[in-house]
Amino acid sequence: MANLWTRQHAGSRNDSVTDLPSYLSGYFDGEGCFTVSIAPRRTLRVRWEVRPSASVSQNADRSEVLDEIQQYFGCGTIRPDPGDKTVKWEVRSLRPLLERVVPHFRQYPLRSSKQQDFERFFEVCELMARGEHLVSAGLIRIATCAQAMNPSGRRRYHIEEILETLNVEMKA
Amino acid sequence: MANLWTRQHAGSRNDSVTDLPSYLSGYFDGEGCFTVSIAPRRTLRVRWEVRPSASVSQNADRSEVLDEIQQYFGCGTIRPDPGDKTVKWEVRSLRPLLERVVPHFRQYPLRSSKQQDFERFFEVCELMARGEHLVSAGLIRIATCAQAMNPSGRRRYHIEEILETLNVEMKA
Numbered sequence: 001m002a003n004l005w006t007r008q009h010a011g012s013r014n015d016s017v018t019d020l021p022s023y024l025s026g027y028f029d030g031e032g033c034f035t036v037s038i039a040p041r042r043t044l045r046v047r048w049e050v051r052p053s054a055s056v057s058q059n060a061d062r063s064e065v066l067d068e069i070q071q072y073f074g075c076g077t078i079r080p081d082p083g084d085k086t087v088k089w090e091v092r093s094l095r096p097l098l099e100r101v102v103p104h105f106r107q108y109p110l111r112s113s114k115q116q117d118f119e120r121f122f123e124v125c126e127l128m129a130r131g132e133h134l135v136s137a138g139l140i141r142i143a144t145c146a147q148a149m150n151p152s153g154r155r156r157y158h159i160e161e162i163l164e165t166l167n168v169e170m171k172a
Numbered sequence: 173m174a175n176l177w178t179r180q181h182a183g184s185r186n187d188s189v190t191d192l193p194s195y196l197s198g199y200f201d202g203e204g205c206f207t208v209s210i211a212p213r214r215t216l217r218v219r220w221e222v223r224p225s226a227s228v229s230q231n232a233d234r235s236e237v238l239d240e241i242q243q244y245f246g247c248g249t250i251r252p253d254p255g256d257k258t259v260k261w262e263v264r265s266l267r268p269l270l271e272r273v274v275p276h277f278r279q280y281p282l283r284s285s286k287q288q289d290f291e292r293f294f295e296v297c298e299l300m301a302r303g304e305h306l307v308s309a310g311l312i313r314i315a316t317c318a319q320a321m322n323p324s325g326r327r328r329y330h331i332e333e334i335l336e337t338l339n340v341e342m343k344a
Contacts, residue, residue, distance in 0.1 A: 016281060
């Protein structure tokens with residue numbers, strides 16, 4: 001009986017009552033990640049580069065949904081993670097983040113506290129769109145947002161370090 | 173602007189266009205698990221007990237969706253996992269599995285290969301509803317299904333071991 005059902009329905013996913021955007025938000029709530037990393041970049045006047053990223057990782061043998069996510073958003077790359085057996089869909093460019101990723105999550109918000117990370121992420125993307133990441137005051141605001149995101153995540157540069165170099169810059 | 177949006181929308185989740193059943197299937201696709209474990213039980217004639225389980229684990233600080241899942245399905249327990257910092261929503265009783273969990277995932281199927289686990293899980297639940305887990309032939313069929321599920325998962329008893337004891341039983 002189970003096999004009969006499988007045969008009847010497995011190939012008819014397009015007839016499903018599932019709402020794909022809602023499904024993908026749910027998937028992202030479990031497996032996705034919004035991050036803003038800040039790394040030294042000597043060629044920039046503020047000496048720090050802001051790198052926003054929206055990503056979803058999954059075991060390589062269960063990565064079908066990443067293909068659907070890439071197709072749905074129409075952006076992002078899918079690459080194997082060299083550190084483990086996972087693959088990762090990731091968008092790092094500001095324009096597709098602002099034009100495709102952010103509007104989706106405003107319409108289909110996350111239902112866990114990860115939504116708070118999205119709101120900070122959204123704020124950083126908006127600030128970057130106005131060029132705020134290229135001036136000290138804007139960078140401080142962005143670094144404060146980034147610091148509050150994913151508190152349990154790894155962080156290569158802490159806000160104190162960034163603020164210290166900005167003060168040097170500002171005093172000069 | 174981001175904060176303004178947050179204030180306007182954060183409290184209005186009920187007005188969201190999100191389809192909750194689709195969202196929860198997406199969440200389950202990432203974080204959920206269907207398992208069928210088989211453990212020795214001397215008091216049963218076949219000497220093995222079949223234990224189906226549908227569960228979702230999440231870090232304790234992001235477990236809001238587990239409450240929604242429990243409310244949506246109207247069954248299952250939420251307990252801290254003693255091994256780590258996660259909490260787990262889990263349904264182990266056959267009746268709520270068959271009456272609430274299985275019908276949901278037939279209507280809102282998983283979109284990754286985890287759907288194959290669901291189909292085997294569904295088959296095991298149907299077999300159990302017919303009492304097949306209490307006779308050798310049915311147990312063999314169930315053990316074969318269970319063996320094919322979550323191939324990367326831990327398994328305390330392998331099918332060979334179960335078959336061996338059943339053969340002893342059947343010869344006696």
